[in-house]
Structure formats: structure tokens, C-alpha cells
Amino acid sequence: MRNSLTIARRELSGYFATPVAYVFIVVFLVxxxxxxxxxxxxxxRAQADLQSFFMWHTWLYLFLIPAISMRLWAxxxxxxxxxxxLTLPISVADAVVGKFLAAWAFTGIALALTFPMWLTxxxxxxxxxxxxxxxxVGSFLMAGxxxxxxxxxxxxxxxxxxxxxxxxxVSFLFAVAGSPVVLGFFSRWAPQAVLDAIxxxxxxxxxxxxxxxxxxxxxxxxxxxxIALFLFANAVIVELRKAR
Amino acid sequence: xxxxxxxxxxxxxxxxxxxxxxxSFQVARGEVLGFLGPNGAGKSTTMKMATxxxxxxxxxxxxxxxxxxxRPIEAKxxxxxxxxxxxLYPDMNAGAFLDFIADIRGLSGDKRRARLDHxxxxxxxxxxxxxxxxxxxxxxxxxVGLAQAILHDPEVLILDEPTDGLDxxxxxxxxALIASMAKDKAIVISxxxxxxxxxxxxxxxxxxxGKVVADGTPAQLEARSxxxxxxxVTIAPDKxxxxxxxxxxxxxxxxxxxxxxxxxxxGHAKVVAFPKQGQTIIGTVSDALRGASLPVVEIRVExxxxxxxxxxxxxxx
Numbered sequence: 001m002r003n004s005l006t007i008a009r010r011e012l013s014g015y016f017a018t019p020v021a022y023v024f025i026v027v028f029l030v031x032x033x034x035x036x037x038x039x040x041x042x043x044x045r046a047q048a049d050l051q052s053f054f055m056w057h058t059w060l061y062l063f064l065i066p067a068i069s070m071r072l073w074a075x076x077x078x079x080x081x082x083x084x085x086l087t088l089p090i091s092v093a094d095a096v097v098g099k100f101l102a103a104w105a106f107t108g109i110a111l112a113l114t115f116p117m118w119l120t121x122x123x124x125x126x127x128x129x130x131x132x133x134x135x136x137v138g139s140f141l142m143a144g145x146x147x148x149x150x151x152x153x154x155x156x157x158x159x160x161x162x163x164x165x166x167x168x169x170v171s172f173l174f175a176v177a178g179s180p181v182v183l184g185f186f187s188r189w190a191p192q193a194v195l196d197a198i199x200x201x202x203x204x205x206x207x208x209x210x211x212x213x214x215x216x217x218x219x220x221x222x223x224x225x226x227i228a229l230f231l232f233a234n235a236v237i238v239e240l241r242k243a244r
Numbered sequence: 245x246x247x248x249x250x251x252x253x254x255x256x257x258x259x260x261x262x263x264x265x266x267x268s269f270q271v272a273r274g275e276v277l278g279f280l281g282p283n284g285a286g287k288s289t290t291m292k293m294a295t296x297x298x299x300x301x302x303x304x305x306x307x308x309x310x311x312x313x314x315r316p317i318e319a320k321x322x323x324x325x326x327x328x329x330x331x332l333y334p335d336m337n338a339g340a341f342l343d344f345i346a347d348i349r350g351l352s353g354d355k356r357r358a359r360l361d362h363x364x365x366x367x368x369x370x371x372x373x374x375x376x377x378x379x380x381x382x383x384x385x386x387x388v389g390l391a392q393a394i395l396h397d398p399e400v401l402i403l404d405e406p407t408d409g410l411d412x413x414x415x416x417x418x419x420a421l422i423a424s425m426a427k428d429k430a431i432v433i434s435x436x437x438x439x440x441x442x443x444x445x446x447x448x449x450x451x452x453x454g455k456v457v458a459d460g461t462p463a464q465l466e467a468r469s470x471x472x473x474x475x476x477v478t479i480a481p482d483k484x485x486x487x488x489x490x491x492x493x494x495x496x497x498x499x500x501x502x503x504x505x506x507x508x509x510x511g512h513a514k515v516v517a518f519p520k521q522g523q524t525i526i527g528t529v530s531d532a533l534r535g536a537s538l539p540v541v542e543i544r545v546e547x548x549x550x551x552x553x554x555x556x557x558x559x560x561x
Contacts, residue, residue: 006347010336017335017376080331084392087295088348089321243299244258 003090007098008105015106024067028110031060036117048125053117054135054211058175058204061146066167068106069150070160072099073238077158086242096235100144100151100227107143111136131213138210141223142203146171148230155237171203174226178202247272248400248430249294253303256289256454263289265454266303271430271447273399276422278445278462279434282558286454287434288328291404294432295325307400321349324398326406330389334378338369338388341377342395349396359395366421367391382409390418394425401431407440419444438550452558466548467522468556474518475529476503478542481513490536491517496525512541 040052178199247270
């Protein structure tokens, strides 16, 4: 764990050593605000809540999170620093968790910087701050799950472009698992129980429940297990590539 | 003498290619092993397996008795490694990078300060600690990589081309550094530079096509050269015919060759007498030349040529 934190610290300072972090944060904030105000009709709805803000998060993450996760392992492999990292006295799990934590903390920072949205609704009316807090936590967890998917995929390749495109594609499948697009593919031959299970994997569905104020353990367990599953896959991929 | 590095039958296949094909050797404390071979012979792949970066197809590597695959953390804690090309995090400052390595190596307090100090001094990095690594010259990057490898005072050092990209002065410093650490460590360096082997290695292994083709001290390998104990005689150009005739007639001399000195000859010619079975012929040769009253500008015994041995054993494989 100490090693994971050391690695996470190094990674996180690496984000801010280049303009990448600042560009990302600015784009994230601008997109968030424009989607909420223009497409989400924040004012027209005349309701003191942040639904028009959170409803876009799944879609934003779909292509912004792979932009963070693509470099996690692909960059190490391209620069050869993975050889340095994996010959230090740490386990592969230390490295996987450390890298993930850094990326997750970074998205946490970006998400936290949307606080003016929260200030705005509180200034305009009396929103249910419990729901808003739950939505923030849910959004952060969902970001973590997308990141874990992207991190595992980044370990497959040394090309960041491939890592980005694949991560976005896989993330899309998970995001819309409950939609007719995905279910239609299975509905002809799979029994209802399977369809229910597949739609249960929908990030969109799980996150929508949170936005309605239904924040229970299921959400935490769902996104938590997705993170654990893909970090495990990440570690397995790194190990397998050593034996290639 | 216990072996600190034990390489036992390492094999690595990349698809249909057998990059490393049963390499075994041991390195004891106090030894500096020069690991030689043509490009693509499997040097780096062997090192990557010895350090636990690649999983071998077969065979095993032990560092200080710890199997690199079974007990990787213990093995890697006792190992300092400079990977091929000295990869480093380009966005980090050199100083921050060494701090990161010190954290991972679990160094703290006075010991940490002392080790960082020593590594920075040994690699001459004091002036560049505040600079981002990607702004450093190739030589400085290599030295940051070296500092990283020796930071925790490891018992085993594996250095893949430690002097690549350094200027002659820096090469000299790095060799002096390696020599100074040799006494209480087991060190493996890979290199293309044969003079480096003669300068610092106590032993040398040549591999070709994934197999060990020669293993011995530099002197032993030199003795395999046909130049070993050959006598080179520098003379005036008009005496070449007479000298060649006289030397060819000697019993222990196998062949005599004239060497074209080109522009470097400054008006002299050079004749080399090669001995039969590497015997010592300097006495016979000098007596014969003196007996025939042939004046000699310079006469010297060759020790043998590592580059020639290298060519012979690697091309034969």
C-alpha cells in the first residue's frame, strides 16, 4: 500500500508537470457548464437541483476518461519506463493500484472544481443537498469504473490512440448496457434473466438511480466491483505481457 | 565464493524466434562480468529475464539466492538495474526522480540522505538535479539511470550498456565508478566496447544467437586469438623483403604478414610474425633479426585481439 501511494504521488505530480492536466480540467469544466446550461436547460427548468448537470456525466466521461486512462500503461511501454517500474521491488498490484489512484484522484479534482454549480443552485433556491452529494459521490464512483476499464485496456498496447479508441468503445457498451441497442442484440436468443443481468451492468442506469436520490449500497457495490474487476484484469494483462 | 547471480538454463521464445536459448552462468561477489555479443544475440533479453522484467520460457534466475519469479520482491530489493537505453520519466526533475526511487526503495532518514548524496556525487549530477529529465543530454540521462541503479547500494548490479552515449571522459568516470564498487558486489555489464571489457571486467561471456559461445577472463579469451604472442616489427620499407624471408625461415613461426600502415606509417613498414600454437617467439625473432643485422625501429609482442576472438566465436555460432 505504501508503494501504491508512492507511485500514485509520482503519477499525480506527472499530470501537473505538463499542460495536459490543465487542458483537461478546463475542457471538462467548460463542457460541463455548457451542457448543463444550454442542452440541460438549467434555468428553464426552474428547479433548484443539479439534474441537468449530472445527467451528462456518463456521456462526458465516455470520451474524457479514456483521454486520461490511455496514457497510464501505453506511455510507460512506449518510453520503456515500464521496465524500470517493474524491476523495482514492488508488486504488479502496487503499480496497478497506484496508477489507478492517481488517475482517480485527478478526476476527483476536476469534479470538485465544478463546485460553482453547487453554489449557484444554493444561491438560487433550496436544493436537496443530500441528493447533490449522493450524485457527486455516484459520479466519482462511475468515473472510477470508467478509469479502471481504460487502465486495463491501456496495458494491452503501447499506442495511446488505440488505447483511447478501445477504451471509449468498451466504455460505451457498459454505459448503455440497458438500452435497446445492446439488449436488441441479445433479446432474440437470450432468456429474460440474462437480459436483466446485462441491463444491470448499465452505468447509465445505475447512475440515473443515484440522481433520483436512490443512493444505496448497490450503487457503491456495483461501481466498486467494476473497479476491482478491471484492476484485476489490468494486473493480469501486465503479468501476461511479461511472459509474451 | 558463493554466486550472487545464478542464471540457469534461461530460454526465451518470442513466437517462433528463440531469442535466448539455454544461457547459464554464475557471478560471484567481487566479479565484474562483461556480457558481450552482437546486436540481437540475446544480451538484453537475458538481462530482462535476470531482473524479472520478462518471464522466461524455461529456466530460472536467482539473485542472492532468491528466485526472480517466485520471490520477485526480495530479489529486486537486492538488485540495481540500468535497463537498455536508460529509460526515465521525462517530465520529472532528476532530483524528484531520485527521491521517488528512494521512496520505493524504502530509504529514510540519515541513510537516505547519505545514499542520495553518494549517488549524486558518483554520477556527477549535482548541477542538473533541478532540471526536467527530457532537457538533459544523453550522457546525463545515462548517469541519472546509473544513479538510480546504485542508489540503494545493491549487492547485485546489472547494467545494460552503462557507457553508451557518454563521451570519453564520462566513460572513464563510469568505469572508475564500476571498478570502485566491484569489490563487494556482483556486477554484470553488457557492452559493445571491447576495450571496456579489458579495462574493468574480471570475466567475460560472449553470446551469439542466444547461446554462450565463450566464457573466461579477458586474458584467456585474448589467448584464443591468433594474434596472441605474435610479434610486430616496425622497420624501414626497403628491408621488408629481407625481414619477411628471415622470419619465415624460423621454426616456431607459422606465418608472416606485412601490415599496410597507410598514412599513419610515417615512412615505416610493419611486419607481423604469427607463432605456431600461441608459443612465445619474441626471443627467437629478436635474436634472428639481430643475427641478420637487420635494424629495427620498434618490436613488440601482441597480447591477442579481443575483437578478433569476438568475430571468430560469434560468426562460427
